[in-house]
Amino acid sequence: MKAALLYDGEVRVEDVPTPIADGWALVRAHAAGVCGTELHFLEGMIPPPTTPFQLGHEIAGVVLEAPPGSAVAIGDRVAVYNFVGCGSCPACRRGWDSICTEPVGQLGFSLPGGFADIVRAPASNLVRLPDSVSFETAAVLACSGMSVVHASRLAGIGVGDTVVVDGVGGVGAMAIQIAVAAGARAIAVADSGPRAELALELGAHDAIVLEGGQGYEGLPDQIRELTGGIGVDHYLELVGTSGTMLAGIRSLARRGKLVLIGYTGEHLDVHPIELILSEVQIVSSVAAARRDLETAIQLAADGRLRVPVDTRYPLAEIGTALERLRARQVRGRNVVVW
Ligand SMILES: [Zn+2]
């Protein structure tokens, strides 16, 4: 079969041996999302477990093979939940697979990923898809969609809350829609006019443009202006620079929550008194639990969560998809399709 393999700083599509199920399931891939994380691998920010390494962690397809007693059958359309927890640590026992203390691994991070014709995963990681949810939608929900459902649950976003979504990329596009689906009022912060337009199309109540990510010092005042001087209940931080995190804290209402999702090499530097006097909280969120993926799929089936796809590429052209992502030319998600 064909697979896209990461070598030192480049991705090549090559022939590789077809995996053997060996107690897990095999899925014929139909869609695999191309994520910003792939760029972190290419740039060396995340070291691959081996060289070469098969990338791809946003996967949807059709079950080719499943062990007896599985909840899925051959021919089922599925999304692949990419975390493989140990199943027995205190986190796994509570369904918190993404913070498992002894994980088996994660597809596309430490286990062979989804940029391949056939993917091997535990049958219990496969989530059946309603007919109305396409493979490409499901693939993207298996990363950014489920992550935002997870973060929204941890933050406790509810009816009537105000939520800033700072960063309108693939994750931000999901965050705006999920905040709206939860009954909240979303304010997007975008780094360009076209991204702000996308935010409004997806249901944001307001969109603030900070051209090229400049001008965060003035953002808290702008947010207060939009919220009757109160500030926001939740600030979803998808950018992760010192300036954006501080602007987030300063934009919060009393007891508001800064929700850390994105990160860069920069630190959060804040005096505790800034947090204490307004009883604000800092919440952090990594990936998602399997039930968050199930919820994201349900929201899509109900028509409340839409995945903006920029371009569909055959596996052979994955290099072009990655180049366009690096050049920040992608509006929504690029998806490899079969
Ligand atoms: Zn991803």
Ligand SMILES: [Zn+2]
């Ligand atoms: Zn575990």
